[in-house]
Amino acid sequence: MKTVMITGAASGMGLSATKLFLSKNWNVMMADFNQEAGEKVAAQLAQKYSANQVVFQKTNVASAASVKALKEATTKAFGRVDSLVNNAGIFTKGALHEVAEDAWDRIMAVDVKSIFLTAKYFVPDMIAQKSGTIVNTASISGLTGDYNMAAYNAAKGAVVNLVRAMxxxxxxxxxxxxxxxxxxxxxxxxxxxxxxxxxxFEAASPLGRLAEPEEIAKVIYFLASEDSNAITGQNIPVSTGFEIYSGQPVQK
Structure with a gap:
């Protein structure tokens, strides 16, 4: 049985990914800063699957000590890790001059530094076992620019290029x-x-709707699994087409 560690696992896309990996018979280490929500969800999932298959660890993904403890807990629970899903992230609004310095530092720590830290503590074991997959949650906001979202664009833009180097x-x-x-x-x-x-937002999509968390989870699982063995270094939009429009007016 393979093992995946998922950050931001207690809600949204991370929770949808957790459920999907469990349904595919993977062990899941759930990492999230929200201890109450994480423990509650993990207990519910343990009843459906097995207490030996899903474990929750409260984690501050911006803290080296916390991520190191997460790695140790994962090894203790499951012995090895086959996939990392770096899904934790935060958002802040504002033009660049309007963003508070602590908000800038926080978004860079949670959205970017967290990937550095999970690599630092988890990847050496993957190197030793000569196998593994890593899936990061970037954003179409790292592929394009947005009004009033400078810090978020910068953070997700870093993730977009970091994947190539990794x-x-x-x-x-x-x-x-x-x-x-x-x-x-x-x-x-x-x-x-x-x-x-x-x-x-719905009207701005060519499909007239938002993506669902379960749809994001399916692509995360695909990229983590053997079905994508020939794919690496890629940014895969799952966006109902938000990023495909050039912005030019309709020509009559």
Whole structure:
């Protein structure tokens, strides 16, 4: 049985990925900063699957000590890790001059530094076993620019290029690294927007809707599994087409 470690696993896309990996008979180490939600969900999933198949660890992905403890807990619970899903992330609004310094530092730590830390503590074992997959949650906001989202664009843009460097460095160890790049997704966080804002987003999609967390999870699983053995260093948009429009007006 293979093992995956998923950050941001207690809700949204991370929770959908957790459920999908469990349904595919993987062990799952759930990592999340929200201890109450994580423990509750893990207990529910343990009843459906097995307490030996799903474990929760409260984790601050921006802390080296916390990620090191996560690695140790994962090894203790499952012996090895076959896949890392770096899904934890945060968002902040504002033009660059409007972003507070601590908000800038926080988004860079959670969205970018976290990938460095999981690589630092988990990848050496993957190198030793000469196999593994890493899937990072980037964003179409790392592939394009957005109004009033400078810090988020910068953080996700870093993740978009980081995947290429990681794929180059780790390919010789049979470790593949890819990104899923979601667009606006129907998560609890997004649903906190006013209904009129959600409708505007839906109207902006060529498909007329948002992506669902389960749809993102399916691509995460694909990239983590053997079905994608020839794919590495890629950013795969799962966005209902938000990033394909050039912005030019309709020509009559």
């Amino acid at each position: 794929a180059l460095d780790y390919g010789k160890y049979n470790i593949r690294v890819n990104n899923v790049a979601p667009g606006p997704t129907n998560t609890p966080m997004f649903q906190a927007n006013p209904p009129e804002v959600i409708k505007q």
